[in-house]
Amino acid sequence: MTALVERVRDVRRVPTRFLPVIVTFALFVLMFAGGGLRYDSFASGQVLLNLLIDNAFLVVLAVGMTFVILTGGIDLSVGSVVALSTMVAAALLRAGWPPVVVMLAVLAGGALFGLAMGAVIHYLEIQPFIVTLAGMFLARGLCYVIDLQSISIEDPLFRTIAQTAVPLGEELFLSPAALVALAVVAVAVYVLHMTRFGRTVYAVGGNQQSAMLMGLRVAQARVGVYVISGACSALAGLLFTFYMLSGYSLHAVGMELDAIAAVVIGGTLLTGGSGFVLGSVLGVLVLGTIQTILSFEGTLSSWWSRIVIGLLLLVFVVMQRVLARRGAAR
Amino acid sequence: MAGSRPLVEMTGISVAFGPVQALEGVDLRLYPGEVHALMGENGAGKSTLIKALTGVHPVDAGQITVQGEPVAFSGPAAAQAAGISTVYQEVNLCPNLSVAENLLLGREPRRAGRIDWRGARRRATEVLGRLHLDLDPSSPLDAHPIAQQQLVAIARAVEVDSRVLVLDEPTSSLDASEVEELFRVVRGLRDDGVAILFVSHFIEQVYEISDRMTVLRNGSRVGEYRTAEISRVQLVSAMVGRELEVLERLDRAPAAPADETESPVLRAVGIGRKGAVEPVDLVVRPGEVVGLAGLLGSGRTELARLLFGADRADHGEIAVDGRVVRIRNPRTAIDAGIAFSSEDRKAGGVVGDLTVRDNIVLAMQASRGWMRRIPGRKQDELARRWIELLDIRPADPDALLRNLSGGNQQKVLLARWLITQPRLLILDEPTRGIDVGAKAQIQALVAEQAGQGTAVVFISAELDEVVRLSDRVLVLRDRKPVAELAGEDVDMDRVMGLIATGGEAGA
Numbered sequence: 001m002t003a004l005v006e007r008v009r010d011v012r013r014v015p016t017r018f019l020p021v022i023v024t025f026a027l028f029v030l031m032f033a034g035g036g037l038r039y040d041s042f043a044s045g046q047v048l049l050n051l052l053i054d055n056a057f058l059v060v061l062a063v064g065m066t067f068v069i070l071t072g073g074i075d076l077s078v079g080s081v082v083a084l085s086t087m088v089a090a091a092l093l094r095a096g097w098p099p100v101v102v103m104l105a106v107l108a109g110g111a112l113f114g115l116a117m118g119a120v121i122h123y124l125e126i127q128p129f130i131v132t133l134a135g136m137f138l139a140r141g142l143c144y145v146i147d148l149q150s151i152s153i154e155d156p157l158f159r160t161i162a163q164t165a166v167p168l169g170e171e172l173f174l175s176p177a178a179l180v181a182l183a184v185v186a187v188a189v190y191v192l193h194m195t196r197f198g199r200t201v202y203a204v205g206g207n208q209q210s211a212m213l214m215g216l217r218v219a220q221a222r223v224g225v226y227v228i229s230g231a232c233s234a235l236a237g238l239l240f241t242f243y244m245l246s247g248y249s250l251h252a253v254g255m256e257l258d259a260i261a262a263v264v265i266g267g268t269l270l271t272g273g274s275g276f277v278l279g280s281v282l283g284v285l286v287l288g289t290i291q292t293i294l295s296f297e298g299t300l301s302s303w304w305s306r307i308v309i310g311l312l313l314l315v316f317v318v319m320q321r322v323l324a325r326r327g328a329a330r
Numbered sequence: 331m332a333g334s335r336p337l338v339e340m341t342g343i344s345v346a347f348g349p350v351q352a353l354e355g356v357d358l359r360l361y362p363g364e365v366h367a368l369m370g371e372n373g374a375g376k377s378t379l380i381k382a383l384t385g386v387h388p389v390d391a392g393q394i395t396v397q398g399e400p401v402a403f404s405g406p407a408a409a410q411a412a413g414i415s416t417v418y419q420e421v422n423l424c425p426n427l428s429v430a431e432n433l434l435l436g437r438e439p440r441r442a443g444r445i446d447w448r449g450a451r452r453r454a455t456e457v458l459g460r461l462h463l464d465l466d467p468s469s470p471l472d473a474h475p476i477a478q479q480q481l482v483a484i485a486r487a488v489e490v491d492s493r494v495l496v497l498d499e500p501t502s503s504l505d506a507s508e509v510e511e512l513f514r515v516v517r518g519l520r521d522d523g524v525a526i527l528f529v530s531h532f533i534e535q536v537y538e539i540s541d542r543m544t545v546l547r548n549g550s551r552v553g554e555y556r557t558a559e560i561s562r563v564q565l566v567s568a569m570v571g572r573e574l575e576v577l578e579r580l581d582r583a584p585a586a587p588a589d590e591t592e593s594p595v596l597r598a599v600g601i602g603r604k605g606a607v608e609p610v611d612l613v614v615r616p617g618e619v620v621g622l623a624g625l626l627g628s629g630r631t632e633l634a635r636l637l638f639g640a641d642r643a644d645h646g647e648i649a650v651d652g653r654v655v656r657i658r659n660p661r662t663a664i665d666a667g668i669a670f671s672s673e674d675r676k677a678g679g680v681v682g683d684l685t686v687r688d689n690i691v692l693a694m695q696a697s698r699g700w701m702r703r704i705p706g707r708k709q710d711e712l713a714r715r716w717i718e719l720l721d722i723r724p725a726d727p728d729a730l731l732r733n734l735s736g737g738n739q740q741k742v743l744l745a746r747w748l749i750t751q752p753r754l755l756i757l758d759e760p761t762r763g764i765d766v767g768a769k770a771q772i773q774a775l776v777a778e779q780a781g782q783g784t785a786v787v788f789i790s791a792e793l794d795e796v797v798r799l800s801d802r803v804l805v806l807r808d809r810k811p812v813a814e815l816a817g818e819d820v821d822m823d824r825v826m827g828l829i830a831t832g833g834e835a836g837a
Contacts, residue, residue, distance in 0.1 A: 207422070216435060
């Protein structure tokens with residue numbers, strides 16, 4: 001009898017964990033269908049793929065941000081690290097470095113930047129908000145040290161990657177950047193759900209004190225997520241470079257907030273311990289759909305997308321609160 | 331049932347924190363297949379001893395052996411590797427993860443570097459089965475009540491073939507049937523040959539589950555007893571100590587407890603809260619000191635918190651000066667003229683980073699409202715007067731409170747409440763952890779306040795102190811009031827007998 005009650009409770013509980021992601025998915029489908037009804041040629045496969053192509057860098061950023069937020073932290077530096085990565089890549093290419101070495105150097109730099117922030121956060125016990133805020137100013141400032149002007153990229157490899165279209169059947173294509181983003185998502189899902197490191201990330205977000213008493217590698221997880229976020233930011237910077245074919249100090253201003261918004265809309269709790277990478281991807285797609293609808297509409301100012309995102313965020317945070325209350329009341 | 335030779339033997343353990351000697355030459359022996367209870371009041375050194383065993387605190391002197399081999403653990407992880415696991419009072423698990431994950435976190439079975447989820451579920455089912463727990467391993471932990479989570483914590487502890495299991499107050503938030511469930515599991519483990527160290531404040535539980543007990547008092551071992559051979563009265567007497575003979579009765583005119591006509595300052599009828607304390611009636615008249623006696627966890631602090639609104643009572647009625655008041659939170663209590671000096675000075679009272687003066691005027695300022703600042707000169711005057719009156723040292727209103735000794739911090743806290751001239755003063759362990767001189771001063775102060783007509787509720791772990799100061803004593807046991815003593819009946823033996831047996835004849 002009690003076993004039966006447990007079962008019934010289970011059936012009701014499983015959706016609670018996945019509910020935010022399911023809601024986000026429903027919202028995405030709804031918005032996309034709405035767009036398709038309102039505009040001809042909206043509901044095509046390529047428009048869907050374009051969402052990925054245009055937001056590949058944001059997907060990668062959101063994946064890194066998901067790791068950080070799952071531990072209960074935050075990373076405000078990601079937008080600036082994207083800008084710094086575009087600048088470093090453009091400057092090194094201008095200096096004649098081989099493109100592959102440039103890419104590796106940028107990735108390593110981002111990871112190191114994250115490592116430094118993570119170490120300060122964990123070992124000196126300083127709020128992630130403040131440390132990454134400092135990181136944000138630092139990275140943005142370093143951009144101006146490299147060059148005040150925009151640096152355009154002439155490197156043939158970068159240009160080739162930027163212009164390549166990977167065909168998917170008839171008339172559909174993806175960019176290499178979008179494929180990279182999808183690969184990052186797959187690796188992230190594997191790491192979070194199939195490795196001890198990933199489970200420790202969730203455990204730390206659930207209760208850091210307990211995780212420590214259980215003998216888990218809390219330091220590794222807490223510092224590690226910032227390394228991952230830093231590396232993801234650098235990778236997003238490279239993808240952004242393919243997209244813009246220039247390095248510029250004012251690239252990606254405020255992009256950290258888009259990434260955080262995508263993660264939250266994707267159903268990850270800001271307090272940590274609960275959420276999914278796939279939710280964050282859906283969050284990015286929702287943000288992208290809003291942009292696409294506005295561009296189809298044509299007459300609306302782009303500020304409307306900010307207003308819609310603001311409202312969505314509010315709705316989602318309130319929804320999480322309500323779900324958490326219901327869960328606690330049970 | 332006891333093995334011939336102890337599994338764990340601690341001999342002559344001493345631990346000091348700065349100048350404070352927390353443990354002095356304590357011995358403890360744990361036998362396989364035996365539940366060993368560790369008993370003692372607040373500050374007796376129980377948790378320090380556990381932490382010395384599990385490697386949280388290094389020992390200054392003494393030796394720990396496990397199966398005859400001397401050991402020195404660097405921390406809980408090392409102790410666990412040697413087969414000593416600890417389950418704490420708060421459930422130290424991750425509520426957001428599944429039962430199976432909580433059992434296996436950090437030691438999940440892996441195949442080719444990735445977690446083998448099917449193997450993990452199988453292992454979890456096995457462990458739960460060993461303890462006869464009917465839980466779905468894939469259900470999230472927070473879907474289960476706290477008692478079940480506690481059992482999961484125990485299951486996790488024994489998952490690694492623990493030979494020694496330390497249970498630090500595992501029952502304090504459980505109800506009777508949940509305790510039964512826990513004990514069933516504990517007995518099962520005992521019969522499997524695990525040595526169990528059990529810490530609890532509930533005397534009946536200790537008698538039900540333990541085979542042997544060690545009693546600590548003030549950092550020293552009073553003795554080791556077989557549970558079957560020590561009576562409840564002997565146990566309580568060992569725990570609270572008997573220093574009655576050396577301390578004189580405080581020189582104060584007995585108040586007039588017979589004056590039933592005087593309207594009480596406080597009249598609480600059937601006040602209680604589920605899981606904290608069962609319904610209690612309490613009347614305190616002006617100038618009267620009413621003591622609450624009982625062991626830690628008996629409901630004495632819980633009752634005080636209800637009276638002050640720190641926790642909200644779920645039934646009962648409180649009247650102050652004959653007027654029924656609804657105490658919803660500390661603010662309404664303060665407005666009704668109730669002051670509460672909390673048991674935990676650091677968490678519930680003093681502000682270490684403010685000066686002595688600021689701390690003294692804090693409550694008064696609060697009652698005036700923040701817009702009407704007390705003038706600087708008035709603040710100085712108040713601070714100086716109370717520093718002199720209570721002999722606070724150093725006598726410097728600008729000293730930071732955290733630099734004062736515990737006793738002086740307590741005096742500052744008292745000054746803060748006395749300044750507001752409360753009708754009812756509730757003191758929860760005002761003399762805990764302070765030196766003898768300051769203790770006597772605070773006791774005298776309590777008597778003096780009562781002499782001036784303040785009604786006082788006095789709580790202390792030290793029974794002789796309660797007995798000496800109080801006109802009447804309400805005895806609590808296992809969260810229930812068991813008796814109220816007045817006048818001549820207030821004496822050490824009687825109070826101790828009531829605490830030990832709950833007033834039933836014999837024992």
